[in-house]
Amino acid sequence: MALLLAAAVLLLMTIVLLFAIQWWKEKREHRRIVSLFPGPEASLLLGNLDKMTPTEKSLSFNESLLLRFPKLFRLWAGPLFGVIIATHHDVIKRVLLNSTPKSEEFYRLLRPWLGDGLLISKGKKWLRNRRLLTPGFHFEILRSYIDIYNEATNILLTKWKYLAKNEKAVDVFDSSCYLALDVVLRCACSYESNCQTQSESAYVRSIVSLNEIPVARVLFPPYRSDFIFYFTPMGWRARKAVRTAHQHSEAIIRNRKMQLISQNLENQRGKRSDFLDILLLAKDDEGRGLTDTEIRDEVDTFIFEGHDTTSSGLAFTLINLARFPDFQQKCYEEIKSVLSNRKNVTWDDLGKFTYLSMFIKESLRLYPPVPFIYRTVEEPFEVDGFSFSKGCEIVLAITLAHRNPHIWENPDKFDPLRFSAEAAKNRDPFAYLPFSGGARNCIGQNFALHEMKTALALTLSRFELLPDSSCELKRAPYLILKTENGGRVYLRDRGSRDS
Structure with a gap:
């Protein structure tokens, strides 16, 4: 018995050793490949981890590298794991058009929540x-x-209106979050959540956590291991947040299924359907529909992408309107000429907001809702003499590409006229990617832009936005671009002022 036990232990140790050797070889080869790319100095143990935190300081450091490395550079997340940061459309376009798959190393961290929805599949x-x-x-x-x-x-x-009357600043990130969630639940699922008027939603709290946790796991290498992570307090919080998000979406799906049955919509496909109706009724060429799990994955994905990205874009645009009063006035004059005395926006109005659209685009350039996109090379390729081998992790740094001085003149200057028809006609379409590009561009980009135009037009028709000088704008690049300290503006009721 003792001899058998010793043999079993020896076999187990041999297997572990062989796996360790194989892992070391793979990491050593990965390091060799990444070392071929240029990049800033790195410490032996931590690499550039101190420059990869979701803070304004780290973003500013990376932006400073654009002068030295105009198209790409590498950063080390610890001693063995490195990533290539693509910052120019020459590289980004090749990756997106090459159908390079999304990084399993990163996006697997979202899988417990979003499953195999469009974002990850x-x-x-x-x-x-x-x-x-x-x-x-x-x-x-x-x-x-x-x-x-x-x-x-x-x-x-x-x-x-109440806050404006009492001269209180509003946190536009908080407000935009609830507005966008209200809109996406109503439009996509015909679900009245009342989230704008009721107390803080547990679902929204779970989404906030699920937005921050994957970034924290990337930046702390031990947390990339599921075995380690799920035994930590953050891992427990992640499980709880996933349960809350899934329970919320599953309840919506159940209710909608019951409505479909009671309304007999199976036989009324010609009638107007929302996003969830289409999910429930869709059939492929072989007559197969989506499974319950696939429907939940797509609902979770669309609610996440349809509210968090839109709320980020809307919040930063509101802040920028307050920061640039001359541009705000031009937007207001255009809105007033389109709406006249009407209190609501019509569908036909949306195409008439020319200057407002340029302002939104410039805001999305400097503050793109999705700051980074992650890809893994499957088929080797070359760009400008750089060889991308199979297994290379590439970060498409949209936020850096949008401020790259080799692409944009005076890149940090806020100038809506960059997006006039004349200025934009010769620009490479992959130089501006707030909604990604190629085959996997954002399916809901028009939905988001229509919502933003409507919300901004109605806001500016009723309020003048003023900056909060005590609230410095500091970016925080999580999954979605946020701020380190919220974002506040003051409101001045135009009706009160005119009277």
Whole structure:
């Protein structure tokens, strides 16, 4: 017995040793490949981890590297793991058009929450589901959402009127978050959450946690191991947040299924459907629909992408309107000329907000809601003499590309006229990517832009936005771009001022 036990222990130790040797070889080869790329100095133990935190200081450091490394550079996350940071459209375009798959190293950290939805899935499954979901963003369906944009925004403006009267600053990130969540739940799921008027939502708290946790895991290498992570307090918080998010989406799906049955919508496919209807009724070429798990994954993905990215873009745009009063005045004059004395925005109005659209685009350039996109090379390729081998991790740094002085003149200057028809006509389309690019661009980008235009037009028609000088704007690049200390503006009621 003792001899058998000793043999078993020896066998186990041999297996562990062989795995360790193989792991070391792979990491050593990875380090050799990444070392071929240029980059800043790094410490032997920590690498550049101190320059990879989700803070304004780290972003500013990375932006300072653009003068030395105009198209790409490498950073080390510890002694063995390195990533290539792509900061120029020449590289970014090649990666996106090369159908390079999303990084499993990073996006697997989102899988417990988002499953295998459009954001994470790849290959045939992604292609099938993208085709099934595309009808949910057809022109006629988007057109039907304009009333919801108006109604949800008016709820927010009613709350803001009280704050303006009492000369209190508003946190536009908090307000935008609830507005965007209200809109996406109503539009996508026909679900009245009342999240703008009721107490803070446990679901929103869970989304905030699930947004921050993957970045924390990337920046602390031991947390990349599921075995270690889920025995930590943060891992416990992550599990709880995932449960809350899933329970919320599953309840919405159950309710919608019951409505479909009671309304007999299976036989009324020609009628207006929302995003969830399309998920529940979709059939591929072989007559197969989506499973319950696939439906939940897509609902979670769309609610996340449809509210968190939009709320970030909207909040930063509101802050920038307050920071640049001359531009704000031009937006207001355009809105006033389009709306006249009307209190709501119509579908036809959206195409008339030319200057407002340029302002939004410039805000999204300097403050893109998704600051980084992660890819892993499957098929080797070359760009400008740099060889990308299989297994290379590439970060498409949208926030750096949008401030790259080799692409943009005076890149830190806020100038909406960059997006006039004349200025933009010769620009490479991959130089500006607030919604990514290529085949995997954001399926809901028009939905987001329509919502933002409506909310901003109604806001500026009723309030003048003033900056909060005590609140310095410091970016915090998590999954979605946030700020380190919130974002506040003051409101001046235009009706009160005019009277």
